[in-house]
Amino acid sequence: xxxxxxxxxxxxxxxxxxxxxxxxxxxxxxxxxxxxxxxxxxxxxxxxxxxxxxxxxxxxxxxxxxxxxxxxxxxxxxxxxxxxxxxxxxxxxxxxxxxxxxxxxxxxxxxxxx
Amino acid sequence: xxxxxxxxxxxxxxxxxxxxxxxxxxxxxxxxxxxxxxxxxxxxxxxxxxxxxxxxxxxxxxxxxxxxxxxxxxxxxxxxxxxxxxxxxxxxxxxxxxxxxxxxxxxxxxxxxx
Numbered sequence: 458x459x460x461x462x463x464x465x466x467x468x469x470x471x472x473x474x475x476x477x478x479x480x481x482x483x484x485x486x487x488x489x490x491x492x493x494x495x496x497x498x499x500x501x502x503x504x505x506x507x508x509x510x511x512x513x514x515x516x517x518x519x520x521x522x523x524x525x526x527x528x529x530x531x532x533x534x535x536x537x538x539x540x541x542x543x544x545x546x547x548x549x550x551x552x553x554x555x556x557x558x559x560x561x562x563x564x565x566x567x568x569x570x571x
Numbered sequence: 572x573x574x575x576x577x578x579x580x581x582x583x584x585x586x587x588x589x590x591x592x593x594x595x596x597x598x599x600x601x602x603x604x605x606x607x608x609x610x611x612x613x614x615x616x617x618x619x620x621x622x623x624x625x626x627x628x629x630x631x632x633x634x635x636x637x638x639x640x641x642x643x644x645x646x647x648x649x650x651x652x653x654x655x656x657x658x659x660x661x662x663x664x665x666x667x668x669x670x671x672x673x674x675x676x677x678x679x680x681x682x683x684x685x
Contacts, residue, residue, distance in 0.1 A: 500676030551672035557604035
């Protein structure tokens with residue numbers, strides 16, 4: 458069965474500092490990997506996705522993520538955090554069979570200090 | 572283009588009642604899926620519909636059901652409500668021409684069961 462682990466429940470960074478959110482997955486084949494963000498009272502928004510090819514993927518809002526097969530990881534990074542980035546971030550894995558069935562991690566709550 | 576619209580946004584029910592939630596996908600999106608979000612269990616996949624057919628179903632009891640209409644709008648129903656059904660129910664739509672897992676989420680319907 459596929460699973461996703463986000464080891465950090467809460468992270469606090471200062472505005473302008475760099476950010477890395479960790480994600481580890483378990484999947485029997487090459488997975489489809491995603492990062493979604495959820496602001497308070499909102500639905501989820503797709504930040505970026507990895508299907509295949511270049512292991513460093515760029516997303517919206519200046520985010521990027523790197524797929525490392527050897528470590529079963531797909532960590533999210535941003536060089537300089539803005540106060541508006543405060544939100545909850547979810548890593549997700551989907552099967553190559555396609556479709557909408559994603560397995561989400563438990564999320565990382567990001568707080569940005571001004 | 573309007574986003575995914577979910578109604579109602581908030582509702583309160585009592586144990587034993589039933590509830591119907593509605594979702595209007597983004598225009599042109601024929602794939603709709605539903606997720607349950609709770610503090611304890613996180614985001615869990617409920618089901619997925621495409622062209623009025625259920626394509627996939629998560630591990631939820633039969634009290635949870637859904638359907639999709641010819642205009643791609645979807646409803647989900649929960650019968651004999653239990654306290655544990657209190658959650659944010661998120662609907663997501665997808666353009667089948669895009670990659671799997673690229674979901675556009677609504678803001679959700681927050682159900683409280685008393």
